[in-house]
Amino acid sequence: MPGPLGCVAGATIAAFAALAAMFSGVWVRLLLAPMEGLLDDVLRAALTRVGGYDHAVSEFARVSGTVLPERFFRRIVPELDHGGRTAAGTPVHVQMLGSDPACMAVNAARLARLNPPGVDLNFGCPAPTVNRHRGGAVLLDEPELLWRITQAVGGALPAGLALSAKMRLGVNDPARAVECAQALVDGGAQLLVVHARTKADGYRPPAHWEWVARIAEAVPVPVVANGEVWSAQDWVRCREVSGVADVMLGRGAVADPFLAQRIRAGRLHEPDAAEREREWQALQPLIGAFVCGVQRKVEARHAPGRLKQWVHMLARKHERARALFACIRPLRTLPEVVAELGRHGIPCDAPAIACAQT
Numbered sequence: 571m572p573g574p575l576g577c578v579a580g581a582t583i584a585a586f587a588a589l590a591a592m593f594s595g596v597w598v599r600l601l602l603a604p605m606e607g608l609l610d611d612v613l614r615a616a617l618t619r620v621g622g623y624d625h626a627v628s629e630f631a632r633v634s635g636t637v638l639p640e641r642f643f644r645r646i647v648p649e650l651d652h653g654g655r656t657a658a659g660t661p662v663h664v665q666m667l668g669s670d671p672a673c674m675a676v677n678a679a680r681l682a683r684l685n686p687p688g689v690d691l692n693f694g695c696p697a698p699t700v701n702r703h704r705g706g707a708v709l710l711d712e713p714e715l716l717w718r719i720t721q722a723v724g725g726a727l728p729a730g731l732a733l734s735a736k737m738r739l740g741v742n743d744p745a746r747a748v749e750c751a752q753a754l755v756d757g758g759a760q761l762l763v764v765h766a767r768t769k770a771d772g773y774r775p776p777a778h779w780e781w782v783a784r785i786a787e788a789v790p791v792p793v794v795a796n797g798e799v800w801s802a803q804d805w806v807r808c809r810e811v812s813g814v815a816d817v818m819l820g821r822g823a824v825a826d827p828f829l830a831q832r833i834r835a836g837r838l839h840e841p842d843a844a845e846r847e848r849e850w851q852a853l854q855p856l857i858g859a860f861v862c863g864v865q866r867k868v869e870a871r872h873a874p875g876r877l878k879q880w881v882h883m884l885a886r887k888h889e890r891a892r893a894l895f896a897c898i899r900p901l902r903t904l905p906e907v908v909a910e911l912g913r914h915g916i917p918c919d920a921p922a923i924a925c926a927q928t
């Protein structure tokens with residue numbers, strides 16, 4: 571794109587800067603992905619405290635033949651007891667997964683009593699146990715059923731409660747991707763997140779962002795791109811290929827908690843060592859508070875594993891996280907881990923970050 575930024579040395583920097591300028595004044599929707607077993611309320615609290623997200627989506631509540639008690643939804647999404655928001659104020663939409671329209675509708679009505687900021691439907695989960703019971707991505711072979719589920723759930727929700735759906739491109743190939751997207755929107759989904767891979771692709775790169783473009787052209791609701799956005803540069807490429815600026819961040823957000831903030835601010839370069847160090851300093855209290863939050867939630871013997879899981883992902887981007895991970899990796903008990911964190915300047919006496927804290 572020509573313009574005053576064209577004189578900046580280095581074509582890549584110029585291109586990124588031009589893109590940032592193009593979007594200045596335009597709101598980009600940035601969503602925090604649902605990630606079962608990884609991104610629960612405690613990690614959501616940490617990541618949304620760093621900020622940059624319009625809303626987060628919870629791990630899925632699986633609906634299979636029964637009416638789930640309210641406490642079930644509250645357990646998966648403790649934020650429901652706090653206005654449906656994380657401690658930092660980010661709304662958390664609750665995700666549901668299931669295949670029986672009537673049962674999904676009854677459960678959606680039950681969920682609605684807890685006043686979630688939004689409800690999302692999962693048509694992307696590739697897990698064999700879930701798919702065997704006709705849940706998640708396997709339903710992408712049945713667009714008519716997608717329509718019926720969405721319609722039933724939409725009909726059970728009070729007017730004004732946002733309904734979205736998250737889909738993959740298909741089961742084995744993307745031949746019916748547009749048909750599925752249209753079925754979801756015709757059924758009442760007001761926003762679509764497209765994880766740009768098929769179920770068969772699993773989580774293997776690449777993400778086929780060009781299919782997001784095809785879907786966005788075919789439906790009259792906002793379409794959010796998802797898959798393989800690990801850096802602001804990835805976001806730029808995703809936007810170029812998909813034509814969609816709105817993005818849902820999953821593993822990239824966990825590995826790089828400042829990613830959404832950087833995209834939001836148009837800081838599209840990869841941070842240099844000094845910036846990473848500043849980010850690490852800001853992350854330290856959040857890691858300490860994360861450990862406190864995890865301790866409250868899981869048995870002490872499971873807490874070290876949860877910390878290692880996050881630090882291992884942070885190590886993709888942060889040199890200091892790599893060093894920390896090497897030290898905590900062999901440790902088995904919580905007191906050992908807490909002592910090691912202390913040696914790395916990470917206090918664990920911080921108040922736990924969870925939705926309970928305001």
Ligand SMILES: Cc1cc2nc3c(=O)[nH]c(=O)nc-3n(C[C@H](O)[C@H](O)[C@H](O)COP(=O)(O)O)c2cc1C
Pocket residue numbers: 603604605606607608628629630665692693694695736765773796797798799818819820821822
């Ligand atoms: C550990 C893990 C758990 C996930 N759990 C869910 C889930 O509960 N619901 C859902 O819709 N997607 C789930 N996903 C998919 C992510 O939301 C996202 O679509 C996927 O990771 C691609 O985005 P990314 O490349 O930015 O990570 C999960 C992914 C991972 C890796």
